[in-house]
Amino acid sequence: MTTVTSARPSAGHHEASILLVDDMEDNLVALEAVLSALQVPLVRAGSGEEAMKALLRQEFAVVLLDVLMPGMDGFETAAHIKRLDQTKDIPIIFLTGAETAYDAGYAFRGYATGAVDYLTKPFDPWVLRTKVAVFLELHRKNQQLRELLDHEQHRLGDFVRRLEAVESRLDDGSPDTAGLARDVAELVRSLREMQS
Known part of the structure; x- marks a missing residue:
């Protein structure tokens, strides 16, 4: 037993x-x-x-x-x-x-x-x-490595979804360039965080 x-x-x-x-x-x-x-x-x-x-x-x-x-x-x-x-x-x-x-x-x-x-x-x-x-x-x-990898994959997935949303707005011909610029700046900031 x-x-x-x-x-x-x-x-x-x-x-x-x-x-x-x-x-x-x-x-x-x-x-x-x-x-x-x-x-x-x-x-x-x-x-x-x-x-x-x-x-x-x-x-x-x-x-x-x-x-x-x-x-x-x-x-x-x-x-x-x-x-x-x-x-x-x-x-x-x-x-x-x-x-x-x-x-x-x-x-x-x-x-x-x-x-x-x-x-x-x-x-x-x-x-x-x-x-x-x-x-x-x-x-x-x-x-610990598996948990870290899972966390990083989650962050990368979130980044990809946000990038796709910006791409979709660009494809729609949205005239909101100020909003798009803020979104792109936020994506750049997120990418720099992932690199560090």
């Missing part, structure tokens, strides 16, 4: 969650203990299938994915994540036991399926928290 561990989101900004995927309850508890200091929502999934459902329901900054799970294993889950447009850019950190880490080329296979990192259990809590914090910060920066 997918569960969410609540954490205090940062003020005024939507915070993406971290998806923790492991079939072992003890591992999920350990991950939550290590990552709770980051103050973002942590979502648990006990299987690859649960992880995919969670990924389709909400936004995640990073996925911590166990390699060896019954049913859909970590590699299959990662392949599904990377195939979907809405999830393909989410970074995946693979986690696996030290005894299997170097068997059968797991690290190579993990990177080949789209993982950005590969850690063995037991992992160093400080290293894991630091790596996850980097991906949270990258997600925040990308979100």
Whole structure:
């Protein structure tokens, strides 16, 4: 069952969650203990299938994915994540036991399926928290860039509509040249604001 561990989101900004995927309850508890200091929502999934459902329901900054799970294993889950447009850019950190880490080329296979990192259990809590914090910060920066781009596109759209209105008045043969001059001066001022 997918569960969410609540954490205090940062003020005024939507915070993406971290998806923790492991079939072992003890591992999920350990991950939550290590990552709770980051103050973002942590979502648990006990299987690859649960992880995919969670990924389709909400936004995640990073996925911590166990390699060896019954049913859909970590590699299959990662392949599904990377195939979907809405999830393909989410970074995946693979986690696996030290005894299997170097068997059968797991690290190579993990990177080949789209993982950005590969850690063995037991992992160093400080290293894991630091790596996850980097991906949270990258997600925040990308979100800020998207918001800025949306704002600029809105401003540009408004400018284009105003310019079309002036063009329409010119096409009508409107004798109001003083009004047109004011409109053009306003457009020039708006364009200079967009450039700065």
